[in-house]
Amino acid sequence: MEISRHLPLELVLNIITCSLPASDAILPPSHDVTKLLLTFTLVCHETRRLANRYLRERCVYLSTSKRLSSYVSATKKELGLRNATALSLSPFGETIDDLHLCSWVRELFHYTCASLRRLVIDIPLRSLYPEDDHLAVRRVLREGFERLENLEEFVSTRDELYLEVTDDGRHPAVWKSWKKLRRVALYNVDLTFYFWQDVARLPALETLVLSRSDGNDESLDDWAEYFKFTARPFKLIMLGSERRRLVPDRLLSGRIKNRNEVVDVPMIRSVWLQHTIDFSVAECQEFVRAHAEEGTLWDLDHGTIPCNGRPYIDEPYLAQLGAHWLMLDERRRAWSAN
Known part of the structure; x- marks a missing residue:
């Protein structure tokens, strides 16, 4: 008998x-x-089917204008x-002032918006401000991004x-309308009450990563906007900043003793990646991109990155009790912040 x-x-x-x-990496x-995977697309029908599936899930890496244009052209056939x-998208050089390239981005999102769940972008959107945008490329890009209503990350x-x-x-933040978003990472956000209002309108949000954020460290009113719309829990990781902010890592349903009774209040505490404070702008951006593409960005506070000391520091809690703001340390010792 012949053995196969x-x-x-x-x-x-x-x-x-x-x-x-x-890890859930984009390769x-x-x-x-x-x-x-590309090799297995040439073996047989079944290996091609599975390899193509994994290529769509893990390997759409459009890091040049040529790759982007080729991919968009291929989607038509x-x-x-x-x-x-x-998808990892970084086809631009130093500026977005390229109408053809921006149109390809819009067309890419037109074709993929129904299935796209994860998106990492490295695009210099601040290289061209509205008053200098004579080709209206910013509007083209906005139209494309507005279609991504199925994004989860x-x-x-x-x-x-x-x-x-x-x-x-x-203008309202485009990502505010992406109601399926579970994980978001943004760079150099201005922590105003507008921002916290937009965050509060993400019903599925689980994790928020902010790198080199700006804002008034002493103002609680801006962050209070979140509680005006929701008390849903989520995890927030701060990195690349020397200033320690009273913003949440994990919104918790907590209990605190008032003068007369014990009541349930929403509480927040921040996690600060201490070892990132000396990062330059380029280092910080590359750090976020690398971990996002490797699928490890959302668990940085779990000590998944090597460092000489502790990867993070727990900040005090921030809570709202009626009309009063309270700050609490890790022992739940309360005092008025007003």
Whole structure:
């Protein structure tokens, strides 16, 4: 009886699956796993089907204008490419002042908005301000990003997704309308009450990462805006800043003793990545991008990154009791902040 020298198809498919990194990483074209998946698209129908699925989930890495234009062109013929679920996008150089390139971004989101769940962008949106935008490229980009209503995870490494199209007044943050967002990372956010109002309107938010944020460290009124709309818990990680802010890491349903009774109040505490305070702008942005693409950004406070000391410091809690703001230390000792 002749013994087959071929591996069972089930085993081959399992090898493909086991080759993926343990973390939920987005892989560049140079990665060995990306090359392996491309090879398996040439073996047989079943390996091509599974490899293409993983390529759409893990390997859509558009880091040049050529890669972006090629991918957009291919989506017109290969409908399966429109089912990308994760994407790393950094096709621009020093400026966004390129109408063709911005139009490709808009077209990319037009084709992928129904399936796209994870997006990491490294785009210099502040390289061209509205008053200098003679080609209206900012409006083109905003139209594209507004379509991403199915996103669950979003990372902007260079700004807060700055997509203002005029310089007269504030436009609502585009990400505010993405109601499925669970994880968000933004750079250099101004921590005003507008921002906290927008955050409060994300019903599925679980984790927020803010790098090199700005704002008034002593004002509680801005952060209080969050409680005016919701008391939902979420985790917030602060990095790249020397100033310790009284903003939440994890909103907790806590109990605190008032003068006459014990009541339930929403409480927040911040987690501050102390070892990142000396990062330069470029180092901070690269740090966030690398961890976002590796799928480890959201667990930085769990000590998943190597460092000489403690990776984070717990800040005091912040709570609201009726009309009064209270600050509490880790022993729940309360005093008035007013």
